[in-house]
Amino acid sequence: MILDVQGLGFSYNSHPVLDGVTFQVKPGELTAILGPNGVGKTTLLKCINAIHSPSGGAVLVEGRNVLRMRPKDIALNIGYVAQRSETARFTVFDAVLMGRKPRITWRVSNEDLKITESALRRLGLDKLALRFIDQLSGGELQKVAVARALVQEPRLLLLDEPTSSLDLKNQMDILRMIRRVVDEHRIGAVMTMHDLNTALRFAHRFLFLRQGKIHAAGRVSSVTPDMVHEVYGLPVEVCTVQGHPVVVPLA
């Protein structure tokens, strides 16, 4: 088991946001966290990564309690792609190389440079290697953030809306890449997402959050119209197109 979340709770100013969230992620599994705006999807990711301190429960990554780990140890095990990343005058190469930070003590090794180059090439960023990131488009910047998390070589990848600012082709490219990394390297991944159809196409499992609790969870093939209706308050039909479940709103 890569990730084991046990009865996780989180309160913001004594207002409960998450309550008793329990789920597991196995090696080679991509889980999509779904639910309406403000339901606590991002908060859940931040609790897993110990950016937020949960008010109860435990988060185990490969059996180790994240809350008892030093920040550097967490970074060696968990890669995190934040919803928003800031720009500054860094080259694309340096911005991705930063993902090696948990492993760099003082000098950058040749291995660090090679891994960074390889990740850039896989995400099609190699042509932009020496471009400053404050000159990139939103989509390119998003790819940089994903590449940075990949060069961390984590066992668990957390992605907060990884495709929010991408066009259709870039969405497909980046999720295909993430899915391939998960499949090939048997790591675990958890992503939050608003686009149900994209999520259901690339994830192995889904998890619907509603009022801070897990409302439904399972393999993506088991999504039902009722689940979506109950979570989003909207009647839908779930069809199958080319073997993938597709949610179509009825109203």
Next chain:
Amino acid sequence: MHFADGVIPEEYRRYTSLKAGFVAALLVALAGCLVVSISLGAADIPLLDVARSLLGLSESQRFDIIIWNIRLPQALASIAAGAGLAVAGVVMQSILRNPLGAPITLGISHAAAFGAAFSVMVLGSGVMASSNVGAVTITSPVMTTGSAFVFTVLTSGLIVLVSRARGATPEAMVLTGVALNALFTAGTMFLQFFADDMQLAAMVFWTFGDTARASWSELGLIAGVTVVASAYFLMNGWNYNAMDAGDETAKGLGVRVERVRIVGMLVASLLTAVIISFLGIIGFVGLVVPHMVRWLIGSDHRFLLPASILGGGVLLLVADTAARLMLAPHVLPVSVLTAFTGAPVFIALIIKGKRI
């Protein structure tokens, strides 16, 4: 994960060597400027004699006295102060995620001015006429400096305390700094309003940053603090890089963001406090040098920090030498010159650079 098929891109290697070369060039420029600066002045000293005297091989006692008692301490004070103010500026701008992060915009400089004015007026470190330094002098520089230092430390402490209560966010730090800036400006004006002519002159005189004020022992202190603080900043270069990508990304990379921000702010403030308390207010170096260097070689702190340290030293040394020579026999306060040249440069950078 297997990214084993990577190769080290030659282009990137060239790019980093170029940046390393820039830092090395600044070091050479600094050494060159130091010798030239020492040779120039009311009595011109040939460059060869400057070199001889610095190496302890001098044959002229007169040159030795001018160099070791007057020009060298002033030149070294300029270098140390320029380096310290510039590196403090880099760190403040980075950890506050604000291009305006600098001692002068965060109230630290104005707190020093208030401290000095307070000392002149209330503690009576007083004034008297003196013919040799432009008619005004401060009778107790130790008390004035001490008072300025206390107020700068109080200010930085307050900025850190208030921002801690708000989760050490950059916004909280900047806004507290702006509020304190206004407070101390008003406080200084209040004191100036009730000051007599001589006290007023002393207060204003103190605020003119002047690198000639430092004696060898004070210079040692300024240089020591600059070296220790710079070493701390250099060690945290990767942390500042990560924080430039956003707090959450930095946390995901294992950076203790709040701690790095608070300690960085504290060290940068103390460094500035020491420099300003001894030399007076020297504006714009801490603001302009980091932006110039960033514009030239980017924000990677592995290069930005050393380049700003050296660049700050070069800039203030050149400005100080120019200030000594421009209106000779009068000596212009270097702070006037840095602001005069700094402001247009800054505006040019805003227009040219896509993003400051």
